[in-house]
Amino acid sequence: MKDVQIRPFYASDVPWLVERHGTLYAQAEGFDASFGTLVGQILDDFASGHDPTCERGWIAEHEGQRLGSIFCVKLDEQTAKLRLFLLVPEARGQGLGKRLLDACTGFARGAGYAEMQLWTHESHREACALYRANGWHLLGSKPVHSFGVNLVEQSWKIRL
Template identity: 65%
Template sequence: MADPAFRPFTPADAAWLAERHGTLYAQAEGFDDTFAPLVAGILADFIADHDPAREAGWIVEAGGKAVGSIFCVRLDDHTAKLRLFLLEPVMRGRGLGQRMLAHCMGFARKAGYARMELWTHESHKAACALYAANGWRLAAWKPVHSFGVDLVEQSWKIDL
């Protein structure tokens, strides 16, 4: 497969991205059918009202096919939020997640943010290990019942 390349997210990517989130999280985590609509709503909000100077989303392609995504959005003037970090299972274990994370964090720095935050689940072991290896720190966690399953939500933070 060709070397993965980053390109800007476009509204035409929204349906694919919501579907892949829904499908992959259902397969891996047992999420119910409420998750894909949540992702679709996040994407609709981004499409309708984002500041291109301080917010961006990227689709990662390999061999002409979308294989992942990552977004940087504004929480406040000093804080960006990492969102919608997704990588197809066949692409994992190749260092691509590291490249995606570095790309997103680099954008946040250039956009003038002093820190970043993200929200995830404890069950995403590889992603959590990636965040920790890049200097992110676990800031909070709590047990929840979301998307039809019991989870431990986590918030991670990093100073840029």
């Protein structure tokens, strides 16, 4: 996909992000509405109180169409957390996920974090393969019941 821009997140992106996360996860994995609610809470917290020196969000966009997102938020002085990494299905498999991941980890490194963490689900095989290929390490996994379905939750980490 040519001419995809990775631009800063704006508060006006919130409705799109909540809708896309909710819809895509419901379709792909059967998540209930509680997932969209969680995404909305995460975004509201970010939009109203993030520190731009050490927290940032990005939107991938092509010709005015949003294609994906990724966020870096502060866990503590040494650790950042990757959040809300999403690509719409038609944008997957073209290197855009790696571009977003590189933007996020590069920012975290530049902001002085020593490591990043994330949580995801085992069923996100393509994302997990991308993390592994880019130096992330699986810390652990456990079965959970979240968003109305049974899942295997995973925690990942990378040293920056």
